[in-house]
Amino acid sequence: MINQIDYTYKDRVWCGKINEKYVNKEVKIYGWVHRFRDMGGILFVDLRDRTGIVQVVMSSELKINKLSLEDVLEVVGIVKERPIENINPNIATGNFEVIAKEIKILSKSEALPFMINEDYKDIRDLKIDEATRLKYRYLDLRRLQMFKNMYFRHKIIKYIRDFMDNEDFLEIETPLLAKPTPEGARDFLVPSRLQPGKFYALPQSPQLFKQILMVAGIDRYFQIAKCLRDEDLRADRQPEFTQVDIEMSFISKKDIFLLIENLLDYVLNNLGIEISIPFEVIDYNYAIKHFNSDKPDLRFNYPVKKWNNSIKINLNDEDFDINQAYYIFFKNLVLTRKELDKLNEFLRQNNLKFLYLISSNSGESFFKGSLVKFVDINEVDNYLRNENQFYNGDYIVFVISSKNYLNELILIKNYLIENKVLKPVKDFYFLWVDNFPLFKVEEEKVGNKLIRKISPEHHPFTNVLEEDKDKVYMIYEKLKKNPNIIYDDEFVKEVLSIRSLAYDLVLNGVEIASGSIRITDIKFQKIIFEIIGINEEDANRKFGFLLEAFKYGVPPHGGIALGIDRIIALLLGYNSIREVIAFPKTQSGTCLLTKAPSEVDLSQLKELGIKLMEVN
């Protein structure tokens, strides 16, 4: 019998941590049968726990029942150093093995729905359908890779809490049963039994509560907060996701930037990732103008340049307008023959007009591509030479054009990135995008009429850049005089030109945080509400408690929220945040493990006063 008396969880010896200090000592280990090799008289078992794998050697005298993959074992044995010829350099414990004295099968496993011991060499290429993985998520999570993801996530959150605590922030839990908010994303609704006909909403974010906490004098708040939005899913969007929600009083934008830079520096350094702070800051307008994006990926910074329309391209194609022609210039881009062929194929398939320069072995360079017949090569060559300081035969140039010129150029860029032809200037490129507009103007078709509407670009509590404040009063007055002025394009331009105190943090072209300095002037807040079409009555009904709170001494405050799922996925190199979430939903919002959402008993509905109706 295995002696249990003096053994506590503190004495646990992990499979992956067997090392020289255990040699010739008796250990008790627990784990799952990762793989086994039955040689007849001797049986090798790779026993796995979350830390790794160790080889257990069993002689035939042990007479244990037949093993299956993923049986749960308790093994008592002596750790031995392996003879040199038997060392396995592929695993961390490869110098050692456990010679079993006693073995207990704690639990048997049936044949598995998919293999989880496949993470070796070329078997790594085997892919399991994600739906199958999600249905048996507990098996999927047993894989060391998935455990590492969960561990990384745990550590990130732990270091965030350490840092925030150190900076005098309080973690405060805000309610999950909250007030429905008609603005923004669709709410998940929760019917109230005690008040039939009324509903709670699951919070899209703790926004209003954290601002109330500032009024409450907490001053520095944060929360690892679940946020819930009933919108369509994507690889980087789940209906519930986690944010590091932060709010501070008596600060400016600079303080938020500083805090987040220090936070990420601290957390990532603890995880062995070096980053440089402070992060670059670019203006929203600059980003849009030069990258056609409010979240540019500056790991691959290739500016788009306008084509000089005096350099003729004699192409008869109604989609091609030389006055709309742009080109992108990839520095130091050298393609192999194979890469070039693949790129050609890609460009042709996407029907792109292009021209590129290649250099031959003899040092000569010449142009190729679908536009080559339609240009004067010498003229183009001279032009590019003058325009681009570092022009030489190693460079490749594309000229394309259409109404969607930027999208097409970005398509090429993305293709080159995906095929690893373009190399990132660094692994993790953080970037602040600052001075977002305060408003956006949306158009909606009602019948065959186009309705224009002003709405907040960030959210209605976002403050304005001080020097643009007068503009807000101006458009407010104009709208009051004539609500139809919204259909005047000059007026819309004016509305869009108003800058806010809102900012995003971008990592490798992905928005990972978003925040703003808030409005604390009740009068100004009311004007904003009016501009975005929320009248006084609506405002009081929806946000009256916030306006009321602001009457009793509100400190200037602002904050930010970081999307933890996205950050972790990016740091670990995943496109999908599902790889870093233990139990994610599919694109149709179902949990394949539990089959949620599901139908409910009629009695449950009755209690809530809810009757289902047909919806087409």
Added chain:
RNA sequence: GGGGGCGUAGUUCAGCACGGUUAGAACGUUGGCCUGUCACGCCAAAGGUCGCGGGUUCAAGUCCCGUCGUCCCCGCCA
């Protein structure tokens, strides 16, 4: 709401353009052999409503229509 990809053994895939043998492979599973393997090896076997429904056809995994599931994208996500 829209566009696209995928769905064949437990798993990963081949077969489908151009319809025509008994639908194959690898891994896994089951049984057997093997005392130094480590992606062990060897021998043998079982395992399929080709997602589901309908249509075309003498004949459908293969062609057509619909539907369901899943993945990617647009819309949407203050």
